[in-house]
Amino acid sequence: MLDMTNKRLSVAPMIDWTTTDYRYFARLFNPHVYLYTEMISTGALLHGNRARHLRFDTSEHPIVLQLGGADIHEMTQCAEFAQQHGYDEVNINVGCPSDRVQHNKIGACLMAEPETVANVVKHMQAAVDIPVTVKHRIGIDNFDSYEFMTDFVQTVAAAGCTRFIVHARTAWLQGLSPKQNREIPPLRYDDVYRLKQDFPELTIEINGGIESIADIEAHLQHIDGVMIGRAFYHNPYLLAEANTLWNQPIPKRSEILAQLYPHLRQQVAQGESLSTMTRHYLGLFQGLTGARKWRQALSGKPHLTLEDFEQAAFEVLQLNPDA
Template sequence: MPEINKDSVINKNFRISVAPMMDWTTKDYRYFARLFNPHITLYTEMVTTGAIIYGDAARHLNYNQQEHPIVLQLGGSNPQDLATCSKMAEDWGYDEVNLNVGCPSDRVQNNKIGACLMAEADLVAECIAAMQQATHIPVTIKHRIGIDDMQSYEEMLHFVDTVAATGCKHFVVHARIALLQGLSPKENRDVPPLRYEDVYRLKQERPDLYIEINGGIKTFEETKTHLQHVDGVMIGREAYHNPYLLAELGELYGLDTLPNRFDIMQQMIPYFEQRMAEGAPISILTRHILGLFQNLPGARKWRQSLSGGNAKSLNDVKAAIENIQAAMQRTEDYIRENQ
């Protein structure tokens, strides 16, 4: 890996990660995301303990070796089940295991998973302690700044202190409350206002904890600004819709050369071939690369040619690459001729 120039940010041990997102951060997306930046930390989708223990564990836990560093995010509230799955994560080769205390979905609330657990700090601490005892890899937690009637900074601090008493040091904080009664999961990602200052304050008042901020972060400059206040930045939807942001963030690590989008696609073609040979439909693969040319000439046609069942073979993908390459060349020629 290229040497990191850590003088480029305030915190010398900073971390940038891609948030766990259901149906999005699959192993196919993670393979793609890794090609943009060798340093970012990748998360799986949230996987429930029941799906691992009683379902097809390999389907949920398998990943590509190129994905490291990679974190398994677990959903659950039974300490023993979480301990079992944490040990499995270590055996599978994951670099870290994370407990989800932030998902606002009705479905997970009914199973006592996600953001609703913020109201049960002692139970979360018991879960984290059991996970730590079961494994040697780091155990971390991702949570909201509050839920429903538990919206004050002081209540969040109590939650963090209760969990930190177990020895847990790494907290990923989504800087929005979750209104579990009244808002949909989608609305809970956008409607409650962002309170970055609460996360900054948490780092100031608990300097011994590693605090990573999440929520609404979309640009290089925003990321750099947050790193002046906290230890890490987790980027969600923007990393999916505009994955080249991950390449641009390489500057924070002292990377001098940004990867070429077409080189990335040349690396994806053999991966697509491998996955299709395993039985993966091409639509499952192409949906992750729709944002590759975001805001560039031909981006709309690129998306259209690869979505809605329009790409039926690898030849269609290769044709889409040639088409957008030609569109970008025509734009460059036009600009040069009219200077």
């Protein structure tokens, strides 16, 4: 049996996906996983609707705010916002390959500026008591050697960062879309394992291409944590199955829905859009009879009602009595 005492399983930050609506839903499947916000830029927090961006339900703990930015003062101020709002950690995005964020010195392009990231970490840590962590790639463009990554990690670690989440692919900043950057550059898990061996004092987590409980268990033999994005989002029941890592029972989908209904009623009563919330639930019955009908019942229905939602769920559960 795997000892999870000093191990971590996380749901990756995903823009437009890991909103508070999704995170509340994800928490119902598993009480142990760490939940990340979508990447939020410092500009959005400093000049936008900060309360809206930072809102979360208390059930979402442990929860991590992921920030996009490189300006020391802005990042420090936003770290303070994170602590004030009750976040458990704050994470710096050094992995996003999008053209849009490169222009604002956000994301993977910062791997070429380890001293910048180190200075940001140093100032953020001086301002808050919660941990400051970094999520990065194994390299960028032609700077994809193991030595390039270790130089980055060593520099940032010297500034006080002790937890690194490594997406085990190089980011191509020119020529590939963000989607292609998640699929085309080859996965190099061994580089992440080697990083842990060379820096045993650091906490190293791995991300990229991980899709099953068996995958999680295999990686945790080598490193300190596993982060999964799309596999958890498209098949949220994988989160439920992951309870076995802690030797805990797997909840049924019917039990999860029973907990979800009061929350949905409360949110709708407060003026939240039901269709906005339920867009995150399409994968609930992934692999079961009626899963397609479930997705059709929820998709593209701006005037979806609670009665429609409960009836669609009832019909699928009738087809799958043990779910």
